Amino acid sequence: MTKIKKLLVANRGEIALRIMRSARELGIKTVAVYSEADRHALHVRFADEAVCIGPPPSNESYLRMDKLLDAAKQTQADAIHPGYGFLSENEDFAQVVEDAGLIFIGPSPKSIEIMGNKLAAKEAVSNFNVPLVPGTTEPIGDVSQAKKIAKEVGYPILIKAAAGGGGKGMRIVEREEDFQEQMDRAVSEATSSFGDGSVFIEKYITQPRHIEFQIFGDKHGNVVHLFERECSIQRRHQKVVEEAPSSVLTPEIRKAMGEAAVNVARSCAYYGAGTVEFIMDENLNFYFLEMNTRLQVEHPVTEMITGIDLVKLQISIAEGSKLPFKQEELTMHGHAVEVRVYAEDPTNNFMPDIGTLKTYQRPQGNGIRVDDGFEQGMTIPIYYDPMIAKLICHAETRELAMDKMIRAIDEYEITGAETTLGFCKYVMQHQAFRSGQFDTKFVEKYFKPAVLEPKPVEEEELLAAVLSAITEQKPVPKEAVSTHTAAASKWRKNRL
Ligand code: MV4
DSSP states (O other), X not given: OOOOOEEEEOOOHHHHHHHHHHHHHTTOEEEEEEEGGGTTOHHHHHSSEEEEEESSSGGGTTTOHXXXXXXXXXXXXXXXXOOSSTTTTOHHHHHHHHHTTOEESSOOHHHHHHHHSHHHHHHHHTTTTOOBOSBOSSOOOOHHHHHHHHHHHOSXXXXXXXXXXXXXXXXXXXXXXXXXXXXXXXXXXHHHHHSOOOEEEEEOOSSOEEEEXXXXXXXXXXXXXXXXXXXXXXXXXXXXXXXXSOSSOOHHHHHHHHHHHHHHHHHTTOOEEEEEEEEEOTTOOEEEEEEEOSOOTTHHHHHHHHOOOHHHHHHHHHTTOOOSSOGGGOOOOSEEEEEEEESEEGGGTTEEOOOBOSEEEOOOSTTEEEEESOOTTOBOOTTSOOEEEEEEEEESSHHHHHHHHHXXXXXXEEESSOOSHHHHHHHHHOHHHHHTXXXXXXXXXXXXXXXXXXXXXXXXXXXXXXXXXXXTTOOOOHHHHHHHHSOGGGGOTTOO
16 A cells, blocks of 8 residues: 555646546645646646646647656656546556656556557457457458458448547448458558557447446456446547436346446456446447546546545555445446537537637536536637536436536536537437437437527627617617517527
């Protein structure tokens, strides 16, 4: 057991803040790192100490292992938490942190390495009773051999890059005639993106649901799962809505998937927080896809249904503590939903709409959590992910959690940048989502920009219109008058 005294968080924004809050509650001092673009960021203000690690671009700051280690040395931090993204799933980073005599808040470099390669992951789980999508478990060497297997499992099939992840480097093959061409494309994409051209094939599940299990292991060989999250509402591999538990799992399937998830963790002697990703077909068959060896963006929904602080648990496991509970002692309470609020314009193909947050008012109330890294008046930097916040609602039932989410979205007031709030509200009100009859094609199937109401007129534009109408002695535009005299709620941009 090594108690951590000072933790450096090698990340920025909402996740850096979220991690530092838990550290502070544990009496651990916190060190922020920041790029020149984040000098005034909230995570910098929150920390006990802060070190500038370079210019705005991530590859000159947040991705620089040497600068992060220097910052740790300079501040005498004894541990590093990588957050998510950036270096969180880089086994070399985990290794250099340990080589420097520091505690890495995460799994072993070896676990990261194995699960970072999908074929190595399949190989690892092969003796652990984990269902895999029918296909190949070796890199394809001989195309005629691969075609034979494709014929056996049946078209359509999916070619995936072993080194890929998050949907990168995948190719669908509808019929045998296209196999060679798609194969060539996949190999060249994989080579240029990952420096590794190995590819394999799987049966293509056409309308899958994405269900992932939160697992936790300690350094003494104990592993548990903390139930599932469903993240089927995605747009181009970017998650939009996440919830826990999933609305489709029966207790029996949950138990079977949970056991499979624990076995995936055992197959690579996993410790720390991890997520085991499955896809589920329309007959509720589930298959292991990959394991993410980090704390995930959507971890708050799990925290809300279990009441467990996952960051505190990560820290105590990194210190060498045993898991404080057994599987049988874990229970779920109620239902949690999360939406990701991005500075993107849903009416303009979700183009990033970076700006200064002219007004920024968070929703409040029982069962509402907002994880963000901004305040009114701040400018969203152009260099990083355009996520403004995560909005999480918890209630007794799924229905009540969705209703709370709609209320919270209506109460959220953001001007100065277009956001995905209205889009999230559309999802929350959609009968396919509400009934639980949805899959990963939801956005493609149902969303068109026209479903969002036209944006209300901004206050300034309205004033200008009224003033010019008065000074020019023209009648005040009718629309302006009605908007102005309407209830204050009409000002909100998220009304549908
Ligand atoms: C699949 C699949 C269908 N069949 N594998 C996309 C991200 C990566 N983690 C795996 N992905 C998929 N793998 C087989 N055999 C469909 C997807 C997929 C997907 C998965 C989960 C959530 C959203 C998705 C969107 C498109 C494709």
